[in-house]
Amino acid sequence: MTRSAPDSCPGVLRLHQAADGPLARIRVPGGRLESAQLQVLADAARDLGNGNLELTSRGNIQVRQVRDASELALRLGAAGLLPSETHERVRNIVASPLSGRIGGFADVQGLAVGLDAGLLADPRLGDLPGRVLFTLDDGRGDVSTLHGDIGIHAIGDDEFALLLAGADTGLRVTAGEAVDVMLDAARGFLDLRGTGDTGQWRLHEIPGGVESVIEALDRSPAGAPLELGAAHDIPIGWLDQDNGLVTLGAGVPLGTLSARTTEFLAAIEQPVFVTPWRSLVIPDLAEGPAETVVRVLAPMGLIFDAASPWLQVSACAGRPGCAKSLTDVRADLTAAIESDRVLPENPDAPTEDALLPAEEVTVAGRQHWSGCDRRCGRPQGPVTDVVATEHGYRSNH
Known part of the structure; x- marks a missing residue:
């Protein structure tokens, strides 16, 4: 692409x-x-x-x-x-927030600091698109599910799986190697997308991109790829x-x-x-x-x-923040919660395809409300979409 x-x-x-x-x-x-x-x-x-x-x-x-x-x-x-004017938009680093304190195989917080320092120290990495995402998962499987471009996933106290485009490559690194390998992978991505402002924003958009980055890293797979889950508890x-x-x-x-x-x-x-x-x-x-x-x-x-229903919901900006939105999505969603129309998960609940006015929308389980079909901000994993149209809301899984 x-x-x-x-x-x-x-x-x-x-x-x-x-x-x-x-x-x-x-x-x-x-x-x-x-x-x-x-x-x-x-x-x-x-x-x-x-x-x-x-x-x-x-x-x-x-x-x-x-x-x-x-x-x-x-x-x-x-x-x-704002430590750098040239690199400010490329510092997209997500790390397991409980790491080093509760559970997990390894503490990745220090690695996040080291990765940020490495990004800032390389002038060329300031050319990364602002959409590129780095993930550092301590093994509990919380941030690897975000499908970042480049990441590590702990499988022991000093062993990490290298993830590219959200999937395990089979490559394994130690804590001492992790930051340098991720930075090398970022340089490999830049080599593939070429120069200029246009081009691919994410690694998965490049045909054969993952394989090319692995080849550039010159490392051999050392384990069977992990199967990463799709959900976790906040x-x-x-x-x-x-x-x-x-x-x-x-x-x-x-x-x-x-x-x-x-x-x-x-x-x-x-x-x-x-x-x-x-x-x-x-x-x-x-x-x-x-x-x-x-x-x-x-x-x-x-x-x-x-158990709060607020933890089941997300929403795009809606009006007045977005000109493309057809309604004030956040106000409609707030009204749904306050009137008990956001319900606990119910696997037997039917999928509702009919158009409904905002005050009649009732949805069970994880849900994302959008002011138009673009569905901005939609989270990863199973979610019911509640989408505004010119004639009411449509909800479906």
């Missing part, structure tokens, strides 16, 4: 002109944000945007309705959130760490975090991890502080109940 237009993925220095105003996307490699960075983001959302931060499906952050792009870049640069609620401390998993309704809530997160004075499921992980808490965090943040809208 060859694109007819350059990659338009937004960043901080190149904004997307959304229907409701300029949109900035801030890369957060590995999802980790320090408390001081959270405060900077809260201030930026309130002072320069619409007052909210949006969590993305790659664990990044968006600010909508940016009023002063130069000031935003200045603040983010001072906070360490980490939500009170989670006991291996060292006796507590991690809190918090859902964020529709991935929208207010500046005020972000300020309270900053006040915890612990790192917070943004997940690719538009949720948060707050690690390394003693029991008393963890109880206080839940007591304060639950009334502010964060979700610590794994």
Whole structure:
């Protein structure tokens, strides 16, 4: 597949002109944000945007309705959130957010830091498309299911499967080799897609691309390819760490975090991890502080109940943020949840193909609401699509 237009993925220095105003996307490699960075983001959302931060499906952050792009870049640069003007859009690195604290075969958080440093250190890798995704899975199978372009998946404490285009190649690397091999794979992808702004954005779009990258790496398969699953549980609620401390998993309704809530997160004075499921992980808490965090943040809208219907749903931007949307999808979905029309999973529920007005839509299980047939933001795995048309919503599996 060859694109007819350059990659338009937004960043901080190149904004997307959304229907409701300029949109900035801030890369957060590995999802980790320090408390001081959270405060900077809260201030930026309130002072320069619409007052909210949006969590993305790659664990990044968006600010909508940016009023002063130069000031935003200045603040983010001072906070360490914009370490390079040439590489800012290529730092798409997702890592298992519980890694090193709960379960998993290996701690991949340090590898995420090393991979980011390696990307920034190579001028040529600044030419990667903004759509390329790196995944670092500690073996639990949470982020490998995102079908990244280049990734590793732990199969032991010092053995990783190399993934290309979301599938295991059979190649195996140690922790000491992992970062260099992933960077070499990224260079191999650049060799295949050629030069210029147009061309393939993702490795799977290149016929024979995976095989060519493997050949360029000059490594032999050492194991049978893993079969990777398609689903997992979002980490939500009170989670006991291996060292006796507590991690809190918090859902964020529709991935929208207010500046005020972000300020309270900053006040915890612990790192917070943004997940690719538009949720948060707050690690390394003693029991008393963890109880206080839940007591304060639950009334502010964060979700610590794994049975909440908010965890079953996702949605595109909808109106007013997207000119192509036929309706305010998020308002319609919120009304469905508040009126108990988002139901628990029911395998016997019939597929509904009839067009229905928003107030009559009732859907069971995992679902994604879209304002048009493009279905932007649709998650991986089994999901019921609820799609707006000019004459109502249509839902189907």
